[in-house]
Amino acid sequence: MLLLLCASSIILFFLIPIYKTSLVLFSSMLTLVFFSIIFVDIKSLYYGELLYLYIAIEAAFFVQRHSFYIILGVYTIFSVITLFIHDSLTIESVLAVGFMSALLYLLWRKIGERAELFFVHNEVILEYRQLKRKALENESMARLEERTRISREIHDSVGHKLTAVLMQLEMMSMEVNDPRLVTIKKEVRDSLEEIRLAVRTLNQDEAAGLTSVLQLIRKLETESHISINFTTKHGILSAKLSNDQSIVLYRVLQEALTNAMRYAASREVMVTLGRTAVGHFHINIQNRINNAQPFQPGFGLQNMRERLDEIGGSVQAYQTEGFFIVDASFPLKGDGL
Template structure:
C-alpha cells in the first residue's frame, strides 16, 4: 500500500512537471529522471529498509539513514530542476516516519516542508507573485506532516504490540500444552498404577499365597495342594486376561464376561476358596443400570477391600452387600478381623479407591464397628455414568 502511495505521488509529480513546463519551465528531463530514480529506489530497497527499521525503540541503522538521504536528495534535485516536482513531497513523509524515530522524523519533515519555500525565496525573491501560493502549500504540508507521521507511528506501535501479544499467546499456548501433556501423563500413570494395583498385583499376591500353601500341603494334604494348584492356574489365567484387557481398553475382563453382580460373586468365591474365609454375599435384585465406568469403580473397590481382608484382617468371616440406597448404590464390605490400628493411615489402595470414586462423584467411608473388624462403605450415584 505504501509503495503504491509513494510511487503514485512520484508519477503524479512527473506528470505535473511535464504538463506545467510552459508555465514554470526548468530542466524537465533532470526533474523527471530524479523522480523516476526515487520510484526505483523505493521499489528496490524501501520494503527491506522499512521492515528492518525500528523507529519506535531501535537505533537508526546506516542503511536506513542512507536510504532516507538518497530519497530526499533525489527529491531536492527534482525541485531544483523543476518547481512542480514539489508535488512529490507527501511521498517523503511515510518513508521518513516509517524509518526514523519520531523526534528526528518530525524535525526532518518540517525542514523538508520549508525547503520549497526557502528555494522559492532564494530563486525569485520575496516579491515573487506566486510566493503566497507557495506559502499556502507550505502551511498545508506543515499541518499534514505531523498528522501523517502520528498515524504511521501509531500503526507501527500497534503492529509491534500485536506481534508481542501474538508471541506471548503462542508461548502461553505452548506452556499450557506442555503442562497439559505433563498432567495427562501423570494422570495416566496414576490410573495405570491403580489398575495394576487392583488387578495384576492382587492376582500375583494370591498366587504367592497359594504357592506357599501348596508347598506346606504337598506332603500332608495332596488333595488340598492339588486344589490350590488349580486355583493358581485359574488366578494366573485371570491375570493374563486382565493384562491383555489393560493393553487393549482397560475394561475389566470380569465385567466383559457378565454383570457387576456376577463379577462380584466370582470375586467372593475366589476369596473364600483361597483363604477359607466364610464370605456372605448379598446383592439387591433391583439394582439400577449404572454404566461401565461406575461398574469398574465398584468392582475395583470390592477387589481392594477383599485384598485388605486377605492381607491384614485375620478375619474368619466377611459380609459383602451391594444394594440401592436413597438415590445411590452402596457397596458394603465388613469383616470380623482385628480392625484398624489407632494410627492407621490410608495406603495406596485406599487412596486409589478415593481417587476413582471422586471421578464419578462417589464417596468412601472406613470405620471400625463396636463388634470389631473393619467396615468399608462405598456409595456411588445411581444415575448412569458414561
C-alpha cells in the first residue's frame, strides 16, 4: 500500500500542472489517497495526511471558489474518517484537522485577493495603453486631416483665383502691348508655383496611410493580444495614396479590427490589401464567428460606408460559414479620380 501511495504522488505531480482547474482531478486524487491509506499502518498514515494537505494546497492555487469549498470539505471529511479508522480520532487530532482546514481557507482567500489585484492591475495597464494609443492615433489623424483641409483650401481658393488672374492678364497682353504686363504675369506664375510647392509639402506624407496601417496592426497585436495575419498583394505597398485616401484606409481598418476584437470567436483576424480586377485599392478583413446570424449594420459600418463614399469607394459586410467579412475598395489617384 505504501508503494501505491508513492505511485499516487508521482501521478499527482505530473497531472496537476496539466489539469490545473479540474475539480474532478483533485477530488479523484483525494479519493485515491484515501483508499490507499485506510489499509496501511499508523506510520504511513501520517504520510497520507501530508498528501491530503498537499492536494488541498494545490487546489487552493488553481480551483475556483465553489470547487475549493468542495475540496476543503472532502479534505476535512477524509482526514477525520482516516483518523477514525486507525483509532487515532482524538480531540487533539480533530482540532489539528480543523486548524489545517482553517489555514487552507485563509490561504485560499489570500491567493484569491492577490489574483484579483493582479487581474485589476493588468486591466488598468491595458486600458491605459489603449487610451494612450488612441490619443496618439487621433492626434496624428487630426494633424493629417487639418493639413489636407488647408492644402485643399489653398489649392481651391488661392490657386484658382491666381489662375483666373493669369488668364485675364494673358487676354490683356493680347489687347495691350504693355511691358509691365510681362512682369506681372511672371509674378503671378511664380506665386502659382509657390502655392503648388506649398500644397506638395503639405501632402508629402501621401503614403502615410500604409505606414499608419502597419503601426496600427503592430499596436493592436501587442496591446490587445490578437493575432493579425497581414497579407499584401500585387505590389500594393507601393501604391500612391492621397491624404484623403490614407485617412479613409486607416479609419476603415481601425473600425473593422475593433469590431473583430469585440465580436470575433477567436483572437485571430486576417487582413488582406491588394487590387481589384479594375485596379482599385482592395481591403479585405475576415474573422471567425461561431454561428452565422442575421445582423443589422451598426454605426461603425455606416461610418465606413460614408467615408468610402467621399473618395468614390464602397464597402460590403457579410457572413459566410464560420467567417464575418468586411470587403471594401476605392479607386486610386490614377484610376480616374
